[in-house]
Amino acid sequence: MIPLSWYLILAAALMSIGLFGVITRKNLVGALIGIELMLNAVNINLVAFWRYFHNARPEMDGLVFVALIFVVAAGETAIGLALIISAYRSRKTVDVNELNLLKG
Amino acid sequence: MSAILSPEGLLWLIPFVPFAAFGLIAIFTFRSRKLSHSLALGAAGISFIASMVVIWNALLIPDLAKNPITSQVKWLPVGDSWLMFGVMADPLTVVTLFFVAVTILMIFIYSVGYHNFGAPACNEDRPGLPPKGVIVTHNGHTQRVPSVEPMYARFFAFISLFGFAMFMLVVTDNLLGLYIGWEIMGLCSYLLIGFWYGKESARKAAIKAFITTRIGDVFMLLGLAALYSLTGTLNYQQILGNPQTLNILATTISPVAGLSWAGLIGLLLFAGTIGKSAQFPLHVWLPDAMEGPTPVSAMIHAATMVSAGVYLVARFFPLISAGWQPGLPLTTPMLAMAAIGAFTALFAASIAMTQNDVKRVLAYSTISQLGYMIAALGVGAYSAAVFHLFTHAFFKALLFLGSGSVIHGMEHGAMHTGEEIDTQDMRQMGGLRKKMPFTFWTFVAGGLALSGFPLITAGFWSKDAILAGAFSESTLVFIVLAAAALLTAFYTARQISLVFLGAARSKSAAHAVESRPAMTVPLVILALFAIAAGWIGIPKTFPLLGRLSADGFSSFIGSMLPYEVVEKLSSVPLITSLFVALGGLLLGWIAYRNIKKATQKDPLEISLGSVYRFVQHKYFVDELYEIVFIRPSIWFAEVFVAKWMDQVVLDGILNGIGKIGIGIGNVLRSGFDLPVVNGAADGIAGGTRKMGSFLRKLETGKVQQYMTGALMGLVVLFIILYSIFK
Numbered sequence: 001m002i003p004l005s006w007y008l009i010l011a012a013a014l015m016s017i018g019l020f021g022v023i024t025r026k027n028l029v030g031a032l033i034g035i036e037l038m039l040n041a042v043n044i045n046l047v048a049f050w051r052y053f054h055n056a057r058p059e060m061d062g063l064v065f066v067a068l069i070f071v072v073a074a075g076e077t078a079i080g081l082a083l084i085i086s087a088y089r090s091r092k093t094v095d096v097n098e099l100n101l102l103k104g
Numbered sequence: 105m106s107a108i109l110s111p112e113g114l115l116w117l118i119p120f121v122p123f124a125a126f127g128l129i130a131i132f133t134f135r136s137r138k139l140s141h142s143l144a145l146g147a148a149g150i151s152f153i154a155s156m157v158v159i160w161n162a163l164l165i166p167d168l169a170k171n172p173i174t175s176q177v178k179w180l181p182v183g184d185s186w187l188m189f190g191v192m193a194d195p196l197t198v199v200t201l202f203f204v205a206v207t208i209l210m211i212f213i214y215s216v217g218y219h220n221f222g223a224p225a226c227n228e229d230r231p232g233l234p235p236k237g238v239i240v241t242h243n244g245h246t247q248r249v250p251s252v253e254p255m256y257a258r259f260f261a262f263i264s265l266f267g268f269a270m271f272m273l274v275v276t277d278n279l280l281g282l283y284i285g286w287e288i289m290g291l292c293s294y295l296l297i298g299f300w301y302g303k304e305s306a307r308k309a310a311i312k313a314f315i316t317t318r319i320g321d322v323f324m325l326l327g328l329a330a331l332y333s334l335t336g337t338l339n340y341q342q343i344l345g346n347p348q349t350l351n352i353l354a355t356t357i358s359p360v361a362g363l364s365w366a367g368l369i370g371l372l373l374f375a376g377t378i379g380k381s382a383q384f385p386l387h388v389w390l391p392d393a394m395e396g397p398t399p400v401s402a403m404i405h406a407a408t409m410v411s412a413g414v415y416l417v418a419r420f421f422p423l424i425s426a427g428w429q430p431g432l433p434l435t436t437p438m439l440a441m442a443a444i445g446a447f448t449a450l451f452a453a454s455i456a457m458t459q460n461d462v463k464r465v466l467a468y469s470t471i472s473q474l475g476y477m478i479a480a481l482g483v484g485a486y487s488a489a490v491f492h493l494f495t496h497a498f499f500k501a502l503l504f505l506g507s508g509s510v511i512h513g514m515e516h517g518a519m520h521t522g523e524e525i526d527t528q529d530m531r532q533m534g535g536l537r538k539k540m541p542f543t544f545w546t547f548v549a550g551g552l553a554l555s556g557f558p559l560i561t562a563g564f565w566s567k568d569a570i571l572a573g574a575f576s577e578s579t580l581v582f583i584v585l586a587a588a589a590l591l592t593a594f595y596t597a598r599q600i601s602l603v604f605l606g607a608a609r610s611k612s613a614a615h616a617v618e619s620r621p622a623m624t625v626p627l628v629i630l631a632l633f634a635i636a637a638g639w640i641g642i643p644k645t646f647p648l649l650g651r652l653s654a655d656g657f658s659s660f661i662g663s664m665l666p667y668e669v670v671e672k673l674s675s676v677p678l679i680t681s682l683f684v685a686l687g688g689l690l691l692g693w694i695a696y697r698n699i700k701k702a703t704q705k706d707p708l709e710i711s712l713g714s715v716y717r718f719v720q721h722k723y724f725v726d727e728l729y730e731i732v733f734i735r736p737s738i739w740f741a742e743v744f745v746a747k748w749m750d751q752v753v754l755d756g757i758l759n760g761i762g763k764i765g766i767g768i769g770n771v772l773r774s775g776f777d778l779p780v781v782n783g784a785a786d787g788i789a790g791g792t793r794k795m796g797s798f799l800r801k802l803e804t805g806k807v808q809q810y811m812t813g814a815l816m817g818l819v820v821l822f823i824i825l826y827s828i829f830k
Contacts, residue, residue: 019815022808022811023808023811023812023815024808031808096806096807096808097806097808099805099807100804100805100806101805102803102805103803103804103805103806
């Protein structure tokens with residue numbers, strides 16, 4: 001069986017790549033994709049821990065969280081894309097640096 | 105539904121229908137003249153019918169005084185018990201209700217004609233002034249005709265409210281209900297006397313009436329409070345129908361002047377009557393009240409409201425006369441009533457002889473006749489007083505309405521000819537007999553009833569009953585009342601002669617026309633009552649006619665009293681009554697049948713000279729009050745209260761306090777408010793602003809920078825937590 005640490009490393013890598021994408025991408029769509037990567041990194045963690053520990057600790061039920069996160073992620077993507085389109089329609093850009101209405 | 109249509113239910117209904125009419129007119133229909141008067145007339149009609157049904161039912165009850173029709177509801181909680189409010193119909197209520205319902209309905213109908221309903225409106229007419237008339241072209245010639253009253257609906261709203269109050273006063277079964285009706289009528293009287301408020305004289309008369317009657321009302325309220333605190337109830341039956349209560353009240357001594365409680369309360373209630381029924385010395389308001397429209401004079405100031413005062417003392421007669429029986433000395437309130445009533449009867453009748461205003465003569469006549477009733481009650485002639493109250497309402501309402509019709513005719517003449525005269529001045533009239541036949545004949549019927557023309561008129565029977573009652577109790581009162589009756593007949597003949605007989609003394613009188621059917625029909629109906637209303641009370645002891653009479657009235661009303669009234673047969677009052685009525689009429693006719701010119705001196709003035717002028721100025725009572733009460737009050741208000749008390753003392757104290765306040769305020773402002781409070785507030789505000797302008801640089805609006813910051817913060821936090829919890 002593949003050791004647990006492999007999964008954790010994979011998840012950490014995915015998380016980092018996602019975070020990097022969110023922070024650095026100028027395109028909002030790219031940032032959204034980064035967020036999806038981060039969510040799935042979490043999912044991998046949850047599934048891996050569940051797989052390795054549910055025999056010893058049956059009350060650990062990571063699959064439920066994963067299912068919840070899928071649902072939330074789907075909704076979040078839909079709303080995010082809608083917001084992006086709407087922002088594009090009004091501002092004619094999806095560049096994060098140009099959407100700076102909150103500037104003090 | 106059957107509960108409402110039972111006699112008790114109808115008794116409740118009687119006052120509240122006019123009240124509903126008042127509310128509806130005042131809130132909804134005041135823009136429509138027709139709807140408004142239909143509502144008022146309809147309400148008066150319903151009340152009339154309900155009254156008649158109640159009266160019919162009441163007359164069928166064998167011993168009505170002991171078993172009146174009553175109905176009560178709980179009204180106000182008073183401590184542990186309830187103040188009950190109810191209605192009652194006993195013999196006195198039945199009699200009063202009858203004439204009130206009839207006269208109110210007649211006067212409502214008459215008002216439609218009096219205010220020229222259906223006539224064109226005039227643009228120059230202003231609310232608060234009598235209509236001036238409007239020029240119309242009819243059949244080729246242009247003339248000025250009366251225009252409709254601008255505040256037509258308002259008038260009907262007011263008289264409906266008045267009708268409510270009067271009915272309430274009559275049907276209620278307790279003194280408080282009576283007082284409520286009494287005061288609402290006072291208000292209506294004020295509103296209606298001042299109906300043409302554009303005239304200064306009307307405004308003054310309204311205020312005078314209100315304040316003068318208020319003097320009596322205060323005493324009445326004291327009497328009411330005393331009665332309630334002593335007996336714990338204001339219900340008529342519980343007080344007046346209970347011999348034990350009356351006996352205790354009559355024998356306990358009150359703290360005032362050694363009077364018994366019954367005597368004191370009787371006097372206080374009688375003071376209310378003095379104000380309301382315009383007895384001396386509070387009679388001054390009633391003649392001035394003639395400033396109101398004539399239907400108001402007829403209804404409020406002749407037939408109903410002023411009768412309320414007599415009704416009150418008649419209602420409380422068992423209390424006022426507690427301890428008295430025929431043959432015993434009179435109680436203190438009875439003595440006061442006999443003295444004031446008899447004096448007022450003669451006093452007012454003498455003034456009435458000298459007045460030239462057609463309505464003022466009637467006003468003084470009303471005062472005089474009310475004095476008659478009060479004097480009759482004072483000498484214990486209870487049923488005679490109520491009988492006169494009953495007949496007087498009809499013929500005095502008739503006379504007032506007749507005078508209104510005369511004034512209308514004269515106004516028409518004045519508009520037609522363009523003459524500038526006082527249309528109420530009897531010296532300008534004359535010869536209206538041919539011009540206004542209905543008004544003439546009905547006025548004669550009323551006048552003869554007023555003067556007590558023998559046998560055929562109502563006034564004869566009631567006045568004869570009073571004279572007979574006075575004769576058996578006090579010769580002095582009898583002589584005074586007989587003299588007043590003589591004067592009454594005299595001024596009645598004077599009035600009829602001046603107004604209707606002879607030839608016209610002005611162009612207006614020559615061009616006067618008969619009033620419309622809306623005015624003459626009530627006159628005819630009231631004239632029938634003025635003649636026939638007396639026949640129900642022909643005494644059994646009267647020669648010849650007495651055999652035919654059942655004399656239902658005095659036994660019906662007499663059942664209200666605890667003792668039997670024995671009628672003494674005496675021909676003196678009867679002969680006196682015949683003599684004064686016929687003699688007075690004859691003298692008046694002889695003296696005034698030959699007045700040819702409006703400027704001619706009054707025959708009495710020629711023979712009496714300065715005495716006449718003294719009487720014509722109403723014995724200078726108004727002037728005396730002006731000097732004794734009004735000027736000192738105004739002086740007190742102006743000089744003492746306003747100039748000294750208010751402007752010097754109170755203003756001084758207030759200004760002093762104000763200055764001290766300003767001083768303290770200034771010190772606090774410069775010493776505490778500006779440096780400490782303002783400094784702190786300014787410092788906090790400035791610091792916040794500086795911090796804000798520094799922090800706003802961090803807000804770049806770039807989401808990714810925020811996120812990087814958050815990430816770095818997380819890392820730092822992680823390092824710190826890790827190094828602590830390692």
